[in-house]
Amino acid sequence: MRRHEFQPGRLIAGLVLGAAGVLYLLDAAGEADAPWFLVLPMAAGGLAFAAVVGMVTYAVRRDRRERITESSDR
Template sequence: MLRHRFQPGRLVAGFFLTLAGVIYAGDAGGLWETPWFVLIPLVVGGLCTAGAVGVLAQAVHRRRGALRTGRDEPRADLPG
């Protein structure tokens, strides 16, 4: 299996969409009654949260990459 970078935004999106699926399946199976308007904020809020987590993870990834390559430190040949 090829190694790839961990993407927590996708994990969060998958969690919220799975939760929405479980709520919908429980309602369809007759285990509980769920109003129709409950799933819309859940999915939209989950996608917004996933987007924020993805942006934060990208910023952290770039910052860690800059620290590993030494780009964050001032260069010796530049004054100041």
């Protein structure tokens, strides 16, 4: 399998949505009392945080790529 680059934004999004899913499963099983007004903002905030992390990661990688091409052009 070919290696791919690490994408922390997708990891954060997966972890947050997984945690929200686990909370809903625990609520459905009667093990926890997770109100919707707690889970929805948690999921939305986690997705927003993942988007910010993804944009920062993209900007850092783009800057690094530009520096490499500038140094090879000299």
